[in-house]
Amino acid sequence: MAATADIIIIGAGISGLAAGCYAQMNGYRSQIFELHNLPGGLCTAWYRQGYVFDGCIHYIFGSGPGQPFYSLWEELGAVQTLEFVNHREFMQIRGPSGETLQVHCNPDQLAQHLKDISPPDARLIEAFCQGVRTFKGFDLSLLQQKPKALMTLGDWARVGRQMLPFVRSLGQWGPVSLREWAAQFQHPFLRAAIPHLFAWPDVPVMVGMSLLAYLDNQNAGFPLGASLKFAQAIEQRYLDLGGEIYYSAQVERVLVEGDRAVGVRLYNNQEYRARRVISACDGRRTIFDLLRGQYVNPRIHRLYDGHLPMHSQLQISLGVNRDFAAEPHWVTHLLDRPVLIAGEDRYEIGVKHYCFDPSLAPPGKSVVIVMLTTTYSYWQQIYGRREYHAEEIQEADILIDRLEQFYPGLKADIEYRDVATPLSYERYTGNWQGASCGWLLTKDTLPLMIQGIPKRLPGLGNFYMVGQWTEPGGSVPIVAMSGRNMIQEICHEDHKKFVAITG
Numbered sequence: 001m002a003a004t005a006d007i008i009i010i011g012a013g014i015s016g017l018a019a020g021c022y023a024q025m026n027g028y029r030s031q032i033f034e035l036h037n038l039p040g041g042l043c044t045a046w047y048r049q050g051y052v053f054d055g056c057i058h059y060i061f062g063s064g065p066g067q068p069f070y071s072l073w074e075e076l077g078a079v080q081t082l083e084f085v086n087h088r089e090f091m092q093i094r095g096p097s098g099e100t101l102q103v104h105c106n107p108d109q110l111a112q113h114l115k116d117i118s119p120p121d122a123r124l125i126e127a128f129c130q131g132v133r134t135f136k137g138f139d140l141s142l143l144q145q146k147p148k149a150l151m152t153l154g155d156w157a158r159v160g161r162q163m164l165p166f167v168r169s170l171g172q173w174g175p176v177s178l179r180e181w182a183a184q185f186q187h188p189f190l191r192a193a194i195p196h197l198f199a200w201p202d203v204p205v206m207v208g209m210s211l212l213a214y215l216d217n218q219n220a221g222f223p224l225g226a227s228l229k230f231a232q233a234i235e236q237r238y239l240d241l242g243g244e245i246y247y248s249a250q251v252e253r254v255l256v257e258g259d260r261a262v263g264v265r266l267y268n269n270q271e272y273r274a275r276r277v278i279s280a281c282d283g284r285r286t287i288f289d290l291l292r293g294q295y296v297n298p299r300i301h302r303l304y305d306g307h308l309p310m311h312s313q314l315q316i317s318l319g320v321n322r323d324f325a326a327e328p329h330w331v332t333h334l335l336d337r338p339v340l341i342a343g344e345d346r347y348e349i350g351v352k353h354y355c356f357d358p359s360l361a362p363p364g365k366s367v368v369i370v371m372l373t374t375t376y377s378y379w380q381q382i383y384g385r386r387e388y389h390a391e392e393i394q395e396a397d398i399l400i401d402r403l404e405q406f407y408p409g410l411k412a413d414i415e416y417r418d419v420a421t422p423l424s425y426e427r428y429t430g431n432w433q434g435a436s437c438g439w440l441l442t443k444d445t446l447p448l449m450i451q452g453i454p455k456r457l458p459g460l461g462n463f464y465m466v467g468q469w470t471e472p473g474g475s476v477p478i479v480a481m482s483g484r485n486m487i488q489e490i491c492h493e494d495h496k497k498f499v500a501i502t503g
């Protein structure tokens with residue numbers, strides 16, 4: 001049996017790597033066990049025949065020096081070695097009759113453009129763009145800067161004071177979904193297009209406003225080299241700090257003695273002991289498999305009973321022998337007649353190219369990805385059978401045929417294609433239903449995000465949880481903060497001053 005570590009961490013996703021880095025900074029000897037042979041978890045990319053397909057980051061908060069979350073990435077060594085691309089236009093939405101909505105990040109430009117499309121909607125447009133201007137000054141890391149469990153009355157008062165200028169906007173736009181807001185528009189194209197402005201129609205409007213605000217502040221860039229490179233920079237920081245990572249090392253069981261976690265057992269039956277165990281992987285699997293459902297209460301059962309929304313994605317990645325650089329980098333095409341994909345009629349297809357990062361494709365060629373929300377159960381029912389791969393091919397063919405309409409000749413230019421279903425995400429990262437961010441951020445789950453989810457289990461000592469299943473809505477910076485905060489709590493338990501140092 002290996003020597004006892006101070007902290008064992010399950011999972012080398014961003015939350016696990018972050019927890020590991022801060023553990024090392026604070027003098028704890030840590031070990032990370034990761035089922036995959038790579039770091040990053042969902043924050044990943046894959047290499048195929050000269051193309052790099054990104055599977056994660058569209059924008060990452062904290063890429064702008066001196067802005068919210070930047071110091072986090074400095075501590076984790078992620079910004080010093082990487083460059084970031086900032087877009088002035090978030091995306092375009094194109095209607096079936098050729099109408100185009102350019103989603104400018106700059107609120108003044110956006111307001112002007114929307115009013116040009118629909119003068120009668122000027123009041124709604126101005127209110128939205130004013131919201132974006134307001135959120136340009138909002139620090140989204142405010143509630144993450146210290147673990148909630150350690151917040152004193154003084155801390156809450158400080159946070160309250162800092163949030164005061166934004167309370168009205170938060171109250172106004174937090175409880176309204178994009179879908180609801182779009183329904184108020186008079187212009188039919190805007191009514192159809194606006195639900196697709198951001199990742200999903202049920203996202204609270206204030207989340208989309210904050211995104212545009214951070215994009216306009218140049219604090220939501222894309223890391224050149226793609227998501228895996230970002231994760232590898234943090235992995236390197238962890239190794240430099242003296243951390244140990246074991247790859248292809250899937251944890252089968254959290255070992256418990258008495259009422260305390262004491263280590264883990266891997267699928268190869270090797271056991272590793274530690275004074276503390278942090279799970280930085282799928283919450284459901286942790287609670288109901290690794291711990292056999294023995295440390296639960298009604299609240300935990302309710303969280304994992306499937307009633308909360310999740311987001312599963314189908315991504316078709318294409319290596320194309322054509323230069324897409326002159327095209328807008330992200331276009332959502334609204335369709336006049338639906339396309340049947342994975343059992344559902346879809347009225348929109350999102351298409352993105354990555355020519356803004358020349359390292360991802362050979363010269364003159366492009367990476368193009370098509371993204372769709374899809375139902376996990378559709379894929380799960382055929383997984384492991386011949387039909388599964390046949391279905392992957394068929395859905396890709398249907399989509400590519402439809403894309404020919406928008407990009408004539410595309411089909412002939414495709415050199416490589418890759419299909420990732422929710423089962424792919426589940427297989428590679430263990431996430432329940434291949435969920436991209438844990439529970440989806442909607443106006444109903446927003447309060448959960450603000451309160452946070454308990455990071456300890458009833459009746460089990462020395463065991464902690466971090467990552468996207470404890471921070472609804474997930475996202476790379478929030479899960480990194482989750483790892484940071486947990487080490488802060490552990491330092492507090494040990495009466496140690498928490499230390500964070502820049503790499």
Ligand SMILES: Cc1cc2nc3c(=O)[nH]c(=O)nc-3n(C[C@H](O)[C@H](O)[C@H](O)COP(=O)(O)OP(=O)(O)OC[C@H]3O[C@@H](n4cnc5c(N)ncnc54)[C@H](O)[C@@H]3O)c2cc1C
Nearest residue numbers: 011013015035041042058059251281430467468474475476
């Ligand atoms: C398509 C897509 C787009 C996204 N876009 C963005 C974006 O633009 N900006 C943004 O900020 N966020 C984005 N996200 C969300 C973000 O990637 C996630 O919220 C975040 O990376 C989750 O990190 P995590 O550490 O909590 O979990 P994970 O990334 O799931 O990491 C968990 C790790 O644990 C490992 N593991 C699981 N089970 C075991 C086990 N039994 N033993 C050992 N190891 C195990 C997994 O292999 C994995 O490496 C996106 C996600 C997806 C999928």
